[in-house]
Amino acid sequence: MSDHVSTVHTDEQTTTTTEAQSDEGASPVTNGAEAVVAALKNAGVEHLFGVQGGAIMPVYDALHAKQEQLRHVTMAHEQGAAHAADAYGQLTGEPGVCMATSGPGATNLTTGLADADMDSDPVIALTGQVPTDLVGHDAFQETDTVGVTRPVTKANYFASDAETVGDMVGEAYTLAREGRPGPTLVDLPKDVTNGTTDSVPVSPTTPEYHDIPETAAASAVENAVRALSNARKPLILSGGGVIKGDASEELRAFAIEHRIPVVTTMPGIGSFPEDHELALEWAGMHGTGYANMAISHCDCLLAIGTRFDDRLTGGIETFAPEAEIIHVDIDASEISKNVHADYPLIGDASRVIEQLQAAMDEEPAADQWREQCQTWKEAYPMTYATPEDEPLKPQFVVEAMDELTPEDTIVTTGVGQHQMWAAQYWTYTEPNTWISSHGLGTMGYGLPAAIGAKVAAPDRDVVCFDGDGSLLMTIQELSVAVREGLDITVIVLNNEAVGMVRQWQDAFFDRRRMASEYQWVPDFATLAEAFGAKGFTVREYEAVPDTLEAARAYDGPSVVDAFIDPEENVYPMVASGGNNAEFALSEDQL
Secondary structure (H helix, E strand, C coil), rough: CCEEECCCCCCHHHHHHHHHHHHCCCCCCEEHHHHHHHHHHHHHEEEEEEEECCCHHHHHHHHHHCCCCCCECCCCCCCHHHHHHHHHHHHHCCCEEEECCCCCCHHHHHHHHHHHHHHCCCEEEEEEEECCCHCCCCCCCCCCHHHHHHHHCEEEECCCCCCHHHHHHHHHHHHHHHHCCCCEEEEEHHHHHCCCCCCCCCCCCCCCCCCCCCCCHHHHHHHHHHHHHHHEEEEEECHHHHHCCCCHHHHHHHHHHHCCEEEEEECCCCCCCCCCCCCCEECCCCCCCHHHHHHHHEEEEEEECCCCCCCHHHHHCCCCCCCCCEEEEECHHHHHCCCCCCCEEEEEEEEHHHHHHHCCCCCCHHHHHHHHHHHHHCCCCCCCCCCCCCCCCCCHHHHHHHHHHCCCCCECCCCCHHHHHHHHCCCCCCCCECCCCCCCCCCCHHHHHHHHHHCCCCCCCEEEEEEEEHHHHHHHHHHHCCCCCCCCCEEEEECEEECCHHHHHHHHCCCCCCCECCCCCCCCCHHHHHHCCEEEEEEEEHHHHHHHHHHHHCCEEEEEEEECCCCCCCCCCCCCCCCCHHHCCCHCCC
């Protein structure tokens, strides 16, 4: 990310801050580890996800006395801890905290940090490290954690002094949250966390050098509004930044008042209600045909909080070819990085939408355009067949669960075909109801994310859609859900294959299915029971509603092993780098 920092604070810098801002009445500290815990408490942290180990043990020891204020969820694997913290951060808006020991503990976090970095999710990682005098000597469980994680963090730090470590953790926490969110990391050598200090960390603040834009320049807003008002085929593209910027309400009000159709990116799912007449749902490789047609034919595209990744755009040269682009983003480095912005608006999504609202006096004359969008919705409906002589269709399972659950249900997924079906056939009407891995595409994300989501929102339904291949990567986290008594429902869309790989092999590699099909998969219902969860199996349409309802009603984690048609594929589909307007509805169109 553009505002990446890798730093070692000097004693003079941080000590001065501590003297100037130390909090009255704060609990005393005696060592660096207690300072770390005090910094987390100052920041308002309530939950942590991690795995114990030698180098991080002093911090865990300091947590022992704070268990009532800081609830630690012991995960089965460090990658699971990072994904759980990621989902927790998305739902709360505050950085999720993950912890690991040095060496393999820290490297196991890295996939989760890379995932959070790609999706701009607020996470802070605390990693143990060998004592300072052993760093660089290949000590037991030593890894250059700062070096390893530098490319996949917004900022990372190597703690060098017990006096300053608490303030360092506080700064890392605020950096993870402020501006464009992202993961940060503090590497904690054991001699630093064991080191004596009575320096109480201050309330966390962002450093002076971290300048966060709030509103766009007035002249730029006026120019953008003029272009949008004059458009005859206007379109809003709502990205994940709308949700992270807590701007969904402003977006909805603006779009509805000015009657502008809305397409979302995949990370932006839920930022605009999909049951609204202006909604065209999400665009891109597996987006709806009508969303992709609208993007391909609009004459003015108001894009908010999106980085225009390749899964959205297809070929850049064919993306919104007729449109002037208004790009709103809090990160200036994203402007014109992938798609040229004719009207760049740098600032916080909610504030910039408010500026647009205040400056826009009239809605675009776009009656014919709205009619055209409706025509595309009728021409390319999201439907599927359910022949009696074929196995269960996954789309049916997704829709059936949607019908059984409240609108604020949180859906998490792994990565693969199941992810796309869950995005396509569930109707999302609220923000923060869709939690998935987008930019990095991390298989196994769904189950630990469901754990983090349930901890963050214990009163909401949490449903995890996973694939058999994806679930096998992190299924050990089911033990955590059982141990913690988390009421989550996992639905395995089981096609006994790494389905998306198999689909691509069929389409682009002459059906050479190398290493994509399983000769054998475990019985996930029985496996769930072995973990202490409730297991269900479903193969027939008529059994789906009752089975899903029973799984949802079970007070604790449940797993539904849904055997689906192994030949079912995800459509629409735009070939990688292709033209969004030339989406395929079947394999023979690719």
